[in-house]
Each structure stands twice: as C-alpha cells, then as structure tokens.
Amino acid sequence: MTNVQQGGRVALITGATRGIGAAVARLLASRGMRVVVNYRSSRGEADDVVASIESTGGRAMAVRADVRDASAVLGMVEQIRAAMGEVEVLVHNALIPYAIKSFDEISWDELGGKLEQEMRAAFLLTKAVVPGMTTRGYGRIVYLGTVLSRQPREGMIALGTSKAALSQFARFVAQELGPRGITVNVVAPGPVAETVISGVLDEEQRQRQTAQTALGRLASPDDVARAVAFYAGDDSGFITGTTAPVNGGLAMD
Structure with missing residues (x-):
C-alpha cells in the first residue's frame, strides 16, 4: 500500500468500482481530494479506478471492505488513517443487494433483510468516521438515496422503503452532528444510465x-x-439534513 499523505481532504467513497461511485471518485480527485476507492470483491475494477485517477495527477488508493461487516469497516477506516489520515468526507454509495418483487410476492426476510442491511451499512460507516470528523471539527457525509423513496415503482418496494429509512436517518444524524461542523445530506437520483x-x-x-x-x-x-x-x-457548508433530487424533473415536489 502506497502512503499518499500530504494535501487535500480525505474522501472515502463506498462501492466506487463502477457507475456513480467511480464517477464520484474521479470527480473528487480532480478537485484535489485524496480518494479512497472502497470495493467488496472487484479488486481489478477498483485498481482501474485508482489508476485512472493517478494518471491525471490525482491521489487515490483502493481498500477492500464489506460495508455490512463491523470489523471490516473499522479495519478499513484504520487502514485509511494510517495511509492518509482521518476520513473527512464520506460518500456512501455501495449498493446493498435487494429483491425486485411486488408486495404480494416479497417475503419479510427479503424486505426486512434489505432494510436491516441498508441501515446497518450506513450506521457502521457513520459510526466509524464521526470520531475523526469530530476531532477535526469538520465533516461531509453524503448518502446515496433514490427517487423511489418518494415515487414508488412496481417491484421496487425493498429498495424504495430502505432508502426512505436512510433519508430519515440522515436527518436525525444531521441534527445531532451539526454543532460539530459535520453536514449530512442525501443525493437521490432517478434512473441512472450505466448502473446496476x-x-x-x-x-x-x-x-x-x-x-x-x-x-x-x-x-x-x-x-x-x-x-x-x-x-x-465547502460550497455546501451551511446546508445539512437535505435531499437533492437528481432526476431531471421526473419527480417534482
């Protein structure tokens, strides 16, 4: 593992091997952040994202962790701390698997399991990075949500329900962490091309x-x-507890 200390805020992006996560990693790196590309099993794709960042002068590293596993999450944050310093920006993008079924078809294990794993991952990651952010008096936490939390679509009850819970969780965490200089927000896309x-x-x-x-x-x-x-x-420094609907006008409040 290369030590990539010096300069730029440290940003951890979960599930950053492709799609939205990879795009976020590249963009944050282009803006001077030191980026951690988290992956669960796709080491080759993670290395490709890191290489693409480094090829344009950015700084990045890949770290493996299943974000549903408490010890793996803590180990990842410790590894980042040793190589780069405290995580100052958390972008939780990793997609937790879910069943695509109607309410008639879905079982409680499928619906409740998705809800539990979605919240477990967000809880574990947030718990792991908040102490370092608190010490610094600075933090940015961004969760990836979905328009389906507000606009139901057939077969997507598990994803929509779990992400709705995540959005409400974000508001409670935002309220509590605000005095520490930590903002917490949700980005909720509509359908996104080139994603799972x-x-x-x-x-x-x-x-x-x-x-x-x-x-x-x-x-x-x-x-x-x-x-x-x-x-x-830093442009969003006085914005917390909000959800950005990135859906091109598919749903308007």
Whole structure:
C-alpha cells in the first residue's frame, strides 16, 4: 500500500468500482481530494479506478471492505488513517443487494433483510468516521438515496422503503452532528444510465421514464457525481439534513 499523505481532504467513497461511485471518485480527485476507492470483491475494477485517477495527477488508493461487516469497516477506516489520515468526507454509495418483487410476492426476510442491511451499512460507516470528523471539527457525509423513496415503482418496494429509512436517518444524524461542523445530506437520483439499477428497466420502461423526465433523458453517473461533489465540498457548508433530487424533473415536489 502506497502512503499518499500530504494535501487535500480525505474522501472515502463506498462501492466506487463502477457507475456513480467511480464517477464520484474521479470527480473528487480532480478537485484535489485524496480518494479512497472502497470495493467488496472487484479488486481489478477498483485498481482501474485508482489508476485512472493517478494518471491525471490525482491521489487515490483502493481498500477492500464489506460495508455490512463491523470489523471490516473499522479495519478499513484504520487502514485509511494510517495511509492518509482521518476520513473527512464520506460518500456512501455501495449498493446493498435487494429483491425486485411486488408486495404480494416479497417475503419479510427479503424486505426486512434489505432494510436491516441498508441501515446497518450506513450506521457502521457513520459510526466509524464521526470520531475523526469530530476531532477535526469538520465533516461531509453524503448518502446515496433514490427517487423511489418518494415515487414508488412496481417491484421496487425493498429498495424504495430502505432508502426512505436512510433519508430519515440522515436527518436525525444531521441534527445531532451539526454543532460539530459535520453536514449530512442525501443525493437521490432517478434512473441512472450505466448502473446496476438501470439494468432493471426494459426498453419500454426506459422510454417511459425518459418521456416523463422534463430534461428528456436519463441521468448519467456524472450528473449524480456533480451533485455529490457539491455536498462533499465547502460550497455546501451551511446546508445539512437535505435531499437533492437528481432526476431531471421526473419527480417534482
């Protein structure tokens, strides 16, 4: 493991081997942050993201951890601390597997299991990084949510329900951590091209979603990454407990 200390805030992006996570990692690195590319099993893809960052003069490292495992999360944060220092920016993007079924079809184990694992991962990661952020008097926490928390779609009850719980969790954490200089926000995309979730849509569904979107297209990972980068930087310093709907006008409050 290369020691990459010196300069730039330390940003941990979970599930950063592809899609939104990889786009966030590259963008934050391009803005001067020292980026940690977390992965669970795709070491080769993680190394590719790190290499792409380093090829443009950025600083990055890959760290393996299953974000649902308490000891793995603590070990990851300790490894980051030894190589880079305290995590100052957490972007929790890792996708926890879920069943795509209707309410009639889904079991409690499938719905409750997704809810439990979603919240466990967010809880463990937040618990692990908050002490270091508190010591520094600075922190940015960004959770990836989904438009499905507000706009149900057939078969997506497990994902939508668990992400709705995550959004409410974020508000409580934001309220408690605000006095410490730590902001907590959610970025909630609609359908995003080139991601695992987008693969759930067949062509007819994709066309319907596009037609219902005011901007006339699905989001790209880079669209979402730019919103995440805003919350991860200093321009958003007086914004906390909010959810950014990055959906091109698919859903409007």
